[in-house]
Amino acid sequence: MSTLDHEQVLIRTGPRSGLPVIVAVHSSKLGQAVGGCRLWRYADWRDGLTDALRLSAAMTAKCAVAGLANGGGKTVVAIPPGAELDAAMRRALLDDVADTIASLDGAYATGPDVGTTPEDMAVIGERTPHVFCKPIQHGGSGDSSPATASGTLAALRAVSQRLHGTRALTGVRLSLVGLGSVGLRLARLLAEEGADLLVSDIDHAKQAASEELGATWASPEQALTSDVDILVPAALGGILTEDVVPRLRCAAIAGPANNQLATPTVADLLHRRGIVWVPDYVVSAGGVIHALTMELHHQPPDDARERVEAIEHTVAGLLDTAEHQQVTPAQAATELARLRLNASPSNSRPASS
Numbered sequence: 001m002s003t004l005d006h007e008q009v010l011i012r013t014g015p016r017s018g019l020p021v022i023v024a025v026h027s028s029k030l031g032q033a034v035g036g037c038r039l040w041r042y043a044d045w046r047d048g049l050t051d052a053l054r055l056s057a058a059m060t061a062k063c064a065v066a067g068l069a070n071g072g073g074k075t076v077v078a079i080p081p082g083a084e085l086d087a088a089m090r091r092a093l094l095d096d097v098a099d100t101i102a103s104l105d106g107a108y109a110t111g112p113d114v115g116t117t118p119e120d121m122a123v124i125g126e127r128t129p130h131v132f133c134k135p136i137q138h139g140g141s142g143d144s145s146p147a148t149a150s151g152t153l154a155a156l157r158a159v160s161q162r163l164h165g166t167r168a169l170t171g172v173r174l175s176l177v178g179l180g181s182v183g184l185r186l187a188r189l190l191a192e193e194g195a196d197l198l199v200s201d202i203d204h205a206k207q208a209a210s211e212e213l214g215a216t217w218a219s220p221e222q223a224l225t226s227d228v229d230i231l232v233p234a235a236l237g238g239i240l241t242e243d244v245v246p247r248l249r250c251a252a253i254a255g256p257a258n259n260q261l262a263t264p265t266v267a268d269l270l271h272r273r274g275i276v277w278v279p280d281y282v283v284s285a286g287g288v289i290h291a292l293t294m295e296l297h298h299q300p301p302d303d304a305r306e307r308v309e310a311i312e313h314t315v316a317g318l319l320d321t322a323e324h325q326q327v328t329p330a331q332a333a334t335e336l337a338r339l340r341l342n343a344s345p346s347n348s349r350p351a352s353s
């Protein structure tokens, strides 16, 4: 039988909403556990529990590699199929979430995730201070997309340094898949820097923005498999499948889209093809670094910006380690997280395997 790898998991039926509220605290070895609040439909609430356990562990690795003094946690509200979520019900479940988080006495703080918004964080913030990514007018750090885009740019500089020996992105050929909140901001930063941009989105309305930037517009399939230096996934997850890998013609992949690999083995396939893949959770950490630095660690915006830009050094370090130790950058990141967690002074538990 496997053991519970988490410090605590709180499951309760929300007294107002009647819905299952699950908070998983994976680790607080490095500091307060953090992770978004997911509102999602599940056939069975236990599927929501599985998500909370998995996603909270992933947050521990994300924070550790980002050098944050935080651990990993996650909230999942499992909405049964067919349940209606009107405004009153939504308010009820956010109050239930807030009280559940408050009962953990600061062990965990939440933020937005799939199904929740910064405005929802302001509602949760009425009942507990352990919340981040609130809108600016509610005393929060606001939209996380600009910091996520800046952090991705920093990661791309490190990749460029590895490929071409220079961190400048001028003339570097990049293919960006997804021109949403993060992708469009990133495309602007890259265009300002003189990068050679190919961009795509399933939403054709984004083509006008592409023309303004002087980028070449392509279909998502063309963008994915085009001959470029760096492929930048900035849309949805699962884009890198076993079938896609043989058709890729890029030297490296680094982008903010979450869960890019369809399966973990794709990282090895990419490595075998000589394509450098930087783990998405490292590249996309800018938003959470910015929000936590300002809202939970109460540091000034300049400090937050510096920490986001430090993603360049993190990625450079991972690429160096991967090369010297003949491992994938994904394995180097996992090892870095393990070392940081085990080096923590508050480390009182045996290392998990």
Ligand SMILES: NC(=O)c1ccc[n+]([C@@H]2O[C@H](COP(=O)([O-])OP(=O)(O)OC[C@H]3O[C@@H](n4cnc5c(N)ncnc54)[C@H](O)[C@@H]3O)[C@@H](O)[C@H]2O)c1
Pocket: 144, 145, 146, 148, 177, 178, 179, 180, 181, 182, 183, 200, 201, 202, 203, 220, 234, 235, 236, 237, 256, 257, 258, 284, 285, 287
């Ligand atoms: N917003 C943040 O701060 C943040 C932080 C960490 C990670 N991320 C991740 O980055 C990615 C982008 O986030 P966002 O906030 O910009 O989302 P968004 O919804 O604003 O943008 C996504 C864009 O991708 C496009 N798209 C969807 N499917 C596509 C496909 N198959 N091919 C091409 N384009 C497609 C959409 O039309 C949209 O324009 C997501 O995976 C998100 O989880 C975002």
